[in-house]
Amino acid sequence: MNFWQVCLEAFRAMGMNRLRAGLTMLGIIIGVGAVVLMLAIGESVREDINRRIDTMGSNVMVILPGSSTSNGVRAGRGAAQTLTLSDSAALAQLPVFANIAPIVQQPFQVASGANNWNASVYGVGPEYFNIKDWTADKGSIFGDVEMRSVSRVAVVGSTVASNLFGEADPIGQTIRIRSRPFEIIGVLATKGSDLGGGDQDDAIFVPLSTARQQLIRSWTPGSIQYILAQAASADQVQDAVYDATQLLRVRHRIREEQEDDFTVRDLASIAEAAQGIATALTLLLGAIGSISLLVGGIGIMNIMLVSVTERTREIGIRMALGAKRRDVLLQFLTEAIVICVCGGAIGVLLAYLGSVAITKFSPMEVGISTSGIVIAFSFSAMIGIFFGFYPARRAAGLKPVEALRYE
Amino acid sequence: MMSAVMPKARADALRGPLIALTDIRKSYFNGDLETPVLHGVNVTIHHGEFVAIMGQSGSGKSTLMNILGCLDTPTKGSYVLNGREVEKLSDNELASVRNETIGFVFQGFNLLKRMPLVDNVALPLLYAGVSMAEARKRAAVKLQQTGLGEFLKRLPNQISGGQQQRVAISRALVCEPALILADEPTGNLDTATSSEIMNLFTRLNEEQGMSILIVTHEPDVAKYAKRLVRLKDGYVTYDGPMADAHL
Numbered sequence: 001m002n003f004w005q006v007c008l009e010a011f012r013a014m015g016m017n018r019l020r021a022g023l024t025m026l027g028i029i030i031g032v033g034a035v036v037l038m039l040a041i042g043e044s045v046r047e048d049i050n051r052r053i054d055t056m057g058s059n060v061m062v063i064l065p066g067s068s069t070s071n072g073v074r075a076g077r078g079a080a081q082t083l084t085l086s087d088s089a090a091l092a093q094l095p096v097f098a099n100i101a102p103i104v105q106q107p108f109q110v111a112s113g114a115n116n117w118n119a120s121v122y123g124v125g126p127e128y129f130n131i132k133d134w135t136a137d138k139g140s141i142f143g144d145v146e147m148r149s150v151s152r153v154a155v156v157g158s159t160v161a162s163n164l165f166g167e168a169d170p171i172g173q174t175i176r177i178r179s180r181p182f183e184i185i186g187v188l189a190t191k192g193s194d195l196g197g198g199d200q201d202d203a204i205f206v207p208l209s210t211a212r213q214q215l216i217r218s219w220t221p222g223s224i225q226y227i228l229a230q231a232a233s234a235d236q237v238q239d240a241v242y243d244a245t246q247l248l249r250v251r252h253r254i255r256e257e258q259e260d261d262f263t264v265r266d267l268a269s270i271a272e273a274a275q276g277i278a279t280a281l282t283l284l285l286g287a288i289g290s291i292s293l294l295v296g297g298i299g300i301m302n303i304m305l306v307s308v309t310e311r312t313r314e315i316g317i318r319m320a321l322g323a324k325r326r327d328v329l330l331q332f333l334t335e336a337i338v339i340c341v342c343g344g345a346i347g348v349l350l351a352y353l354g355s356v357a358i359t360k361f362s363p364m365e366v367g368i369s370t371s372g373i374v375i376a377f378s379f380s381a382m383i384g385i386f387f388g389f390y391p392a393r394r395a396a397g398l399k400p401v402e403a404l405r406y407e
Numbered sequence: 408m409m410s411a412v413m414p415k416a417r418a419d420a421l422r423g424p425l426i427a428l429t430d431i432r433k434s435y436f437n438g439d440l441e442t443p444v445l446h447g448v449n450v451t452i453h454h455g456e457f458v459a460i461m462g463q464s465g466s467g468k469s470t471l472m473n474i475l476g477c478l479d480t481p482t483k484g485s486y487v488l489n490g491r492e493v494e495k496l497s498d499n500e501l502a503s504v505r506n507e508t509i510g511f512v513f514q515g516f517n518l519l520k521r522m523p524l525v526d527n528v529a530l531p532l533l534y535a536g537v538s539m540a541e542a543r544k545r546a547a548v549k550l551q552q553t554g555l556g557e558f559l560k561r562l563p564n565q566i567s568g569g570q571q572q573r574v575a576i577s578r579a580l581v582c583e584p585a586l587i588l589a590d591e592p593t594g595n596l597d598t599a600t601s602s603e604i605m606n607l608f609t610r611l612n613e614e615q616g617m618s619i620l621i622v623t624h625e626p627d628v629a630k631y632a633k634r635l636v637r638l639k640d641g642y643v644t645y646d647g648p649m650a651d652a653h654l
Contacts, residue, residue, distance in 0.1 A: 318519075
């Protein structure tokens with residue numbers, strides 16, 4: 001018997017007991033569907049996290065001031081204003097850093113014409129946009145000239161632009177921050193949300209000098225809120241963390257036994273942790289899917305065993321007509337594989353529909369990859385071979401005379 | 408090759424016996440308990456013969472039938488079928504012998520329920536390695552010869568018992584076997600249909616020289632054969648021409 005004849009036989013056998021074949025297939029459908037969909041969800045989570053990590057900029061670390069203690073009450077990290085512009089300038093001298101961006105930030109109610117909106121206002125230098133690898137979609141970003149001249153110019157994120165101006169072009173328009181007019185000179189490209197889920201485009205950027213003098217006053221002269229720093233290369237991130245720590249300890253006159261009054265946090269390690277979580281999530285989801293596939297496979301074995309018993313006489317007839325053990329083995333194995341592959345195909349289809357539904361009704365974007373389909377397919381064929389083999393061997397091992405006599 | 412240049416009967420005579428059973432013994436074992444069923448059967452059957460094996464139930468005729476059909480192996484003794492020593496064959500070779508040399512006809516017809524008749528008849532050819540198209544073509548020819556040419560696409564449960572048995576006979580003939588082995592072929596049929604089937608066997612034997620071996624307990628069926636082998640309690644009690652036998 002050749003391959004097609006054996007397949008035809010398998011389809012005939014399935015057609016003879018449609019309900020049973022369908023129910024058996026259901027196990028595989030659910031199993032394969034679950035594996036494919038779960039892997040696709042895990043993959044999309046991972047991609048999403050990677051996309052967010054990319055928006056942080058590469059080789060970036062953030063330097064935060066320590067907490068402050070007043071009358072025994074400890075405020076949170078960043079409450080103390082221990083970082084200054086001169087700290088930032090000193091860090092910029094270190095060769096391990098490619099960019100240093102001192103930052104002040106505060107939320108303001110901003111207004112333009114009749115519209116108003118609450119957004120974070122950042123005072124930054126042009127280096128900030130280099131570190132974040134952030135460019136203007138329209139207009140341009142302010143540079144050193146605006147920094148020196150303490151210009152009232154602003155670059156806005158896309159969320160702010162759409163909320164204040166809708167479809168209209170914001171370039172050249174004026175917004176009022178703390179009742180002071182600022183001219184919008186640029187709209188930034190959309191970056192999406194950060195690792196924490198915050199909207200990075202809901203922000204307004206003004207020159208640091210302007211922000212410090214006119215918007216965000218502080219009682220410590222030259223103080224800034226935090227520093228974003230970029231190492232010259234990925235290899236130098238660890239050195240940069242160390243050098244920055246040493247330099248700031250010296251500058252802040254911290255004695256040997258005292259703790260730092262600042263924190264240098266390497267964002268790459270945060271990114272790694274996030275990626276680790278995504279990988280673990282993918283594995284977990286895959287494992288859940290695999291268990292349903294395993295259960296489906298055991299269902300196949302169960303039904304095939306019943307089928308072999310039921311068709312003992314048929315096996316006997318076939319053997320009397322000249323079927324070799326190999327023919328019988330192949331026949332039952334093929335039946336199991338056909339059920340699995342059909343179930344696998346339907347499962348992939350369902351997973352695809354599921355991914356379309358998830359993409360439509362949730363913020364997640366789930367796409368099914370070709371490799372996922374190929375893996376699921378070969379996996380279901382393997383399930384068929386694995387769980388079909390034992391029943392098939394049992395059928396092939398029957399003695400012709402006993403099989404023929406079986407009622 | 409030989410049969411192409413000389414009459415089949417003469418060619419058969421040159422080939423030696425079709426079946427040579429020498430001291431065939433068969434016992435069934437249940438643990439240490441041995442139940443002997445056949446106590447040394449010696450029978451020789453030549454090509455072109457039409458033989459009936461008769462016996463009451465428990466006489467060992469079914470066991471003998473299974474051994475003759477290469478479905479079971481004897482505990483002791485030698486069985487030469489068409490020049491091949493059966494006890495020396497492997498499982499696969501036995502399957503080939505069943506496929507090429509023997510055509511089975513069973514009491515319960517044993518057609519495969521879900522298959523159209525033409526595919527039922529074609530099945531042995533598929534196991535012989537013939538392509539599906541060719542097998543169906545030859546199966547259709549056989550079915551036409553047994554008068555079922557118009558039922559090719561029907562399923563077994565859509566035709567009568569007599570017709571089903573004729574399909575089974577077509578299936579037995581489709582690989583051009585050396586021997587037709589029929590086990591109670593009329594057991595499930597009424598008298599009129601039985602004689603129809605037996606007449607078909609007679610025609611096959613007389614017109615085509617087909618060797619036929621029928622196992623039955625019914626004298627009315629056995630009498631169509633030309634030679635009788637009677638079994639009782641595992642011994643051959645008669646082996647001779649049907650005309651001389653006391654049915």
